[in-house]
Amino acid sequence: MTTMPLSNLRQHLQSSFDDLPGEAARLFHGRGHCYEGLSAVNVDWFEPVVWVVVYGEVEPDFLDGLQRMLIELAQRNERVVCVSLQQRNKGKASQWVIYGDMPATCRAQEGGASFELNFSANQNIGFFLDARPGRQWLQQAAEGKRVLNLFSYTCSFSVAALRGGAANVVNIDMAKSALASGQRNHALNGLDSSCVRFLPHDIFRSMGKLQKLGPYDLVVIDPPSRQKGSFEAEKDYARLLKRLPSMLAPNAQVLACLNAPHLGGEFLPQLFAEYLPALHPVERLPQRQDFPERDLDCCLKMQLFSSAT
């Protein structure tokens, strides 16, 4: 039962391991449900670390076979210094190194920028690969713009905006440690932080402050789909949109993101039509090519809205 999917995975990974990319990349995207029997597995490359995430309960045989295969593949390429595996089940994550040693510091490289990674963190490692199209769009749109980065986490959007020449950026996230990592990410990329704010607050309790620091030409909204006590997309996205108009400059653009498989591709456009009709949908940014998806409704949506006519 488990041999077949594993041999398919091996075939897929072998060519990736033989020709590892120069940048952070997804080597295998099982979560996109394009490969039978392999939906539980994603494999990422953050040189020199291979980072594997296994979702839910899987057969012990499958997990053993997977680990043996990854060790064997890692031995083929000296650029692989460590393979670490995380298993996520029922909201909990455990991780262990299955090959080599975890380097003391590790960074994601993307388009000439670096982002620090924390493989010992509870679940997320400090960087979301799938948001690259959003960062790319922001970087090319940011010249001279005032940017608000809502749910900034480790501030990858802020780094992209400043690299694109943004006039200033306001980052806000209730996780202080994520913002501290965000500050280090700015330093790592040689960016001047004097025009950047890092606000460690709950967004819904900081509307007055955000409004005072505005108006903004570009707003990024990248919330969790559900985080107990702090955000629930079904009700809180609308609550947020209702508050935005007072913060927007003329011709403002909003990059609205959502990674909620249970809320389809129409969720964001419908929400904007109802709660922020002054902004019209421009385009949905394309997926990364290394994230093949069977159903585009179920993956990260990055939708661009604009008030320009």
Ligand SMILES: C[S@@+](CC[C@H](N)C(=O)[O-])C[C@H]1O[C@@H](n2cnc3c(N)ncnc32)[C@H](O)[C@@H]1O
């Ligand atoms: C999906 S992550 C954001 C990823 C980020 N945009 C990036 O570029 O990597 C969601 C973030 O929302 C933050 N968050 C959730 N509810 C919040 C709230 N009510 N106010 C402020 N931050 C919140 C979490 O702390 C978390 O860092």
